[in-house]
Amino acid sequence: xxxxxxxxxxxxxxxxxxxxxxxxxxxxxxxxxxxxxxxxxxxxxxxxxxxxxxxxxxxxxxxxxxxxxxxxxxxxxxxxxxxxxxxxxxxxxxxxxxxxxxxxxxxxxxxxxxxxxxxxxxxxxxxxxxxxxxxxxxxxxxxxxxxxxxxxxxxxxxxxxxxxxxxxxxxxxxxxxxxxxxxxxxxxxxxxxxxxxxxxxxxxxxxxxxxxxxxxxxxxxxxxxxxxxxxxxxxxxxxxxxxxxxxxxxxxxxxxxxxxxxxxxxxxxxxxxxxxxxxxxxxxxxxxxxxxxxxxxxxxxxxxxxxxxxxxxxxxxxxxxxxxxxxxxxxxxxxxxxxxxxxxxxxxxxxxxxxxxxxxxxxxxxxxxxxxxxxxxxxxxxxxxxxxxxxxxxxxxxxxxxxxxxxxxxxxxxxxxxxxxxxxxxxxxxxxxxxxxxxxxxxxxxxxxxxxxxxxxxxxxxxx
Numbered sequence: 001x002x003x004x005x006x007x008x009x010x011x012x013x014x015x016x017x018x019x020x021x022x023x024x025x026x027x028x029x030x031x032x033x034x035x036x037x038x039x040x041x042x043x044x045x046x047x048x049x050x051x052x053x054x055x056x057x058x059x060x061x062x063x064x065x066x067x068x069x070x071x072x073x074x075x076x077x078x079x080x081x082x083x084x085x086x087x088x089x090x091x092x093x094x095x096x097x098x099x100x101x102x103x104x105x106x107x108x109x110x111x112x113x114x115x116x117x118x119x120x121x122x123x124x125x126x127x128x129x130x131x132x133x134x135x136x137x138x139x140x141x142x143x144x145x146x147x148x149x150x151x152x153x154x155x156x157x158x159x160x161x162x163x164x165x166x167x168x169x170x171x172x173x174x175x176x177x178x179x180x181x182x183x184x185x186x187x188x189x190x191x192x193x194x195x196x197x198x199x200x201x202x203x204x205x206x207x208x209x210x211x212x213x214x215x216x217x218x219x220x221x222x223x224x225x226x227x228x229x230x231x232x233x234x235x236x237x238x239x240x241x242x243x244x245x246x247x248x249x250x251x252x253x254x255x256x257x258x259x260x261x262x263x264x265x266x267x268x269x270x271x272x273x274x275x276x277x278x279x280x281x282x283x284x285x286x287x288x289x290x291x292x293x294x295x296x297x298x299x300x301x302x303x304x305x306x307x308x309x310x311x312x313x314x315x316x317x318x319x320x321x322x323x324x325x326x327x328x329x330x331x332x333x334x335x336x337x338x339x340x341x342x343x344x345x346x347x348x349x350x351x352x353x354x355x356x357x358x359x360x361x362x363x364x365x366x367x368x369x370x371x372x373x374x375x376x377x378x379x380x381x382x383x384x385x386x387x388x389x390x391x392x393x394x395x396x397x398x399x400x401x402x403x404x405x406x407x408x409x410x411x412x413x414x415x416x417x418x419x420x421x422x423x424x425x426x427x428x429x430x431x432x433x434x435x436x437x438x439x440x441x442x443x444x445x446x447x448x449x450x451x452x453x454x455x456x457x458x459x460x461x462x463x464x
Contacts, residue, residue: 003123004046032056045121057103088118159183261294295326345374
């Protein structure tokens with residue numbers, strides 16, 4: 001069901017909407033509050049009427065006691081939200097009831113946005129997210145939903161604006177960067193859309209060869225031959241317009257499709273050399289990712305070759321060198337990122353893991369400690385810090401971190417099992433056999449096949 005225009009309503013409903021608009025201008029809010037819901041019941045996707053209703057609701061709220069409105073909304077809200085289930089129509093109905101009592105209710109606006117999207121009213125969904133964003137302008141989750149909504153209704157410029165707002169709060173928000181990339185693609189595609197211009201598509205092109213080229217470029221091209229052809233055409237356009245970033249991107253993307261990362265990196269560097277490419281953080285991230293992917297592919301290729309000739313010492317040395325190069329590149333990328341975004345604690349966690357893999361336990365510990373500030377990676381960081389301290393033989397300090405990790409993890413999942421095992425191992429290395437066995441027994445009771453827990457328990461009882 002698409003969003004509905006007022007002109008598409010039947011004559012009776014159109015007249016009601018017209019009267020409601022006049023009533024709003026005259027300050028007769030009660031009439032609007034009475035008529036608009038009736039129209040929406042017949043046409044829930046009519047956004048102009050929904051906007052009309054919200055204007056009346058907000059004006060009514062402003063004229064009444066805010067305390068009373070808030071109190072009523074808070075009392076009824078939970079029942080409506082939890083009772084909505086997965087039925088979009090019921091969700092919409094509950095959202096409308098909540099907004100009638102409290103038009104500033106953020107949960108109600110979110111509920112309406114989700115219900116409208118499920119019912120096939122994308123414009124209404126985006127409008128609801130816009131209202132929620134007005135209420136909570138710094139809520140990243142709402143901004144992401146709004147940005148995705150703008151993409152759905154083909155408004156890439158608005159999506160880019162939202163992505164930019166998020167990146168001002170968190171310059172490395174992965175979801176925002178993804179939104180920005182996708183919005184940029186849609187905007188570029190829209191710039192080349194001639195459907196709204198006069199004349200047929202083919203009339204706009206001078207010859208049949210141009211027609212074929214443009215039509216093929218607009219499709220998902222899978223053949224290597226066609227991709228190569230599009231690359232050459234993009235190179236030709238780049239030669240004519242060397243400062244046009246889109247042409248360079250097209251060449252780079254073509255080489256990526258062919259998995260030719262060497263050439264893709266050459267062209268992404270050309271893009272980053274342009275004035276408008278230097279400030280594009282997505283290009284920088286993409287170049288780093290491609291460099292790492294290139295090294296990963298080299299390591300896999302060498303590993304496959306070595307599997308067939310395991311006695312080849314020269315090949316083994318080449319593999320070790322490639323692995324070292326990959327590790328160094330990953331580390332340099334992570335360090336550079338943390339230097340630019342020191343308050344991205346998930347980035348700190350990534351860097352700590354890389355240091356740990358290189359057995360640089362001091363730097364690993366320091367970065368795990370910083371990463372503890374992020375709730376998303378706090379427990380893994382406690383475990384990582386415990387392991388790093390254990391590797392440095394600081395067992396008592398390691399125990400403190402691992403005990404915290406064990407306590408802060410409620411479910412007996414792999415993360416908690418890891419924390420308990422490492423804690424037991426620390427006790428064992430400290431010579432505290434009873435404490436170690438107490439932890440191993442917890443694991444044995446939950447998962448006797450976990451690592452070598454069964455062997456340790458059996459050895460303990462055999463020796464006892």
